[in-house]
Amino acid sequence: MNRIIEDTGAFDCVECGKCTTVCPVAKYNPNFAPRTVVLKASEGIVENVQTNRDVWTCVTCEMCNSMCPYKVDYSGFIRGMRAEAVKYDNVPVCSQGGLMQEVMRIQADSTVKQSRLDWLKPDLKVADKGEVFYFTGCVSYFDSIFKERPLKLSGIPQAVVRIMNKAGITPVVSNDEVCCGHDLNWTGDEAALKKLMKKNVETIKASGAKKVVFSCPECLRTFNMDYQDIMGDFDFEMVHISELVDDLVKEGKLKFKKGQKKVTFQDSCRLGRHLGIYDPPRNALKAADAQVVEMDNNRDKALCCGVSAWATCDETSRKLQVDRLKEAKKTGAECLVTGCYKCLIHLSCAQENKTQVPKEQIDIPIKDLSVVIAEALE
Ligand code: SF4
Ligand code: SF4
Ligand code: SF4
Structure with missing residues (x-):
């Protein structure tokens, strides 16, 4: 815990309360105040993390990080607290009955063959190897889980490939890709994140890609920040689809x-x-x-x-x-x-x-x- 408090600058907190003022959760939940969470942790570390439910109330939006005059990495602090909390069975109440987390853990722990590319249409051009890898994230799982809702989520990866094809890019897509681990990492399961990371990085390296395109910002954040924090800098570039489109427009493609x-x-x-x-x-x-x-x-x-x-x-x-x-x-x-x-x-x-x-x-x-x-x- 001391390491988390030091690494995230939580010791620097001067209790000014700016984080609580801007926190969207504190606006509606009078029992939640990020300032108090930081304060309690630095005063009574072990007792706090064993029982404190506030670590699961924060939506990790980083509104507070961006406003803190002492640059306390509040969301990083909460993530570290969560990894400690789960050791004491202080666990989150996950929506959809925890189904999402289970699907992600299965991807981390098993070699069960997936149907990750069911969204592909015959008119879309994709490849097994190439310069550009399109990392789809768990959209195909979300599409199945929410199939009763009018979300049409499989239309998103279809649209991404259509845009790339129009610009002359045939992206690599892979059925061996797995969940990036974002949600497990933010609910205290760093071990699962590492297993998923290993599989994904191997898959991308095997494709020969020099650039990886993401349509999910959580996947991009996880690769760019969390994976690289653990593995060091990658030799492939990582971009959000909006950045790719912006570049392709500038190139007249x-x-x-x-x-x-x-x-x-x-x-x-x-x-x-x-x-x-x-x-x-x-x-x-x-x-x-x-x-x-x-x-x-x-x-x-x-x-x-x-x-x-x-x-x-x-x-x-x-x-x-x-x-x-x-x-x-x-x-x-x-x-x-x-x-x-x-x-x-x-x-x-x-x-x-x-x-x-x-x-x-x-x-x-x-x-x-x-x-x-x-x-x-x-
Ligand atoms: S804004 Fe920063 S310094 Fe102020 S109470 Fe919050 S964490 Fe502490
Ligand atoms: S990261 Fe958490 S504590 Fe900070 S503003 Fe967002 S919800 Fe509030
Ligand atoms: S889809 Fe609805 S019920 Fe499920 S987590 Fe989102 S807001 Fe909650």
């Missing part, structure tokens, strides 16, 4: 139809505050002839979709989702665009279920960035 749409963009916590990628998705949308209008809270102030690692879904999550949807609706945009599978899943969940606000205040169509871009291709 993608052309779009005219017909301007007014859209607003949801900066997911991982793509935005964790990775600092704000302009590429906006540039990509503008290139696709969209007018991007901003919500009141955008870029590094963007509101979280309310759930992290399938471990924080509760009444507060719903309030955060409703807040975000109301902001999106208020812009007058025709569509809320997101570059993260999870934002799409969680925000639309609030629309599909009963909430405390009239439906007309939150009923804006939500679409994935790659789908919007692919639909606009000439």
Whole structure:
């Protein structure tokens, strides 16, 4: 625990309370205050981590990290606390009955053959080896688990490959790819993260890829930050699909139809505050002839979709989702665009279920960035 407190700068906390002021969870949950969590941990470390449920309340959105005057890495501190907490059976209450985490652990521990590429269509060109690897993440599992909902998640990897094919790229996709381990890592299971990391890095190296493209910001964050923290720098480049599209447009390799749409963009916590990628998705949308209008809270102030690692879904999550949807609706945009599978899943969940606000205040169509871009291709 001392190492976690030192590594994340938690000892530097001066109890100014700025983190609590900006924390979206503290806004609705009066019993939660990040300042108090840091303080309690540095005062009564072991007792605190054994029983404290606050470590599971935080949505790891990093709003506090970006505001802390002493640069305390609060989300890193929470992640470390969680790894300690699970040792004492202080575990999260995961949504979907823990199904997601189980699916991810099976991928870490077994060699069961997957059907990870069921989303592929005959007109999409992909390869087994090549310069560019497309890491799809767990979208095919999410698609099966939420098949009763109108999410059409398999349309996302289809759109990504369609965009690449249009620009003359035939990406490698692999049935041997496994979950990146993001959600297990953020729920205290670093051992599973390492097993998944080993499999994924071997698969990518075997493909000969020099560049890996991600449509899931959580996968990108996990490779770019967590894997490289453990394994050192990779010899392949890692980019989000929005960065690839931005580059391809600048190189004149993608052309779009005219017909301007007014859209607003949801900066997911991982793509935005964790990775600092704000302009590429906006540039990509503008290139696709969209007018991007901003919500009141955008870029590094963007509101979280309310759930992290399938471990924080509760009444507060719903309030955060409703807040975000109301902001999106208020812009007058025709569509809320997101570059993260999870934002799409969680925000639309609030629309599909009963909430405390009239439906007309939150009923804006939500679409994935790659789908919007692919639909606009000439
Ligand atoms: S903002 Fe930083 S210094 Fe202030 S209470 Fe929070 S963690 Fe401590
Ligand atoms: S990471 Fe987000 S939810 Fe967690 S304490 Fe910080 S601001 Fe609050
Ligand atoms: S918001 Fe909906 S989809 Fe997301 S974890 Fe909660 S119940 Fe599941």
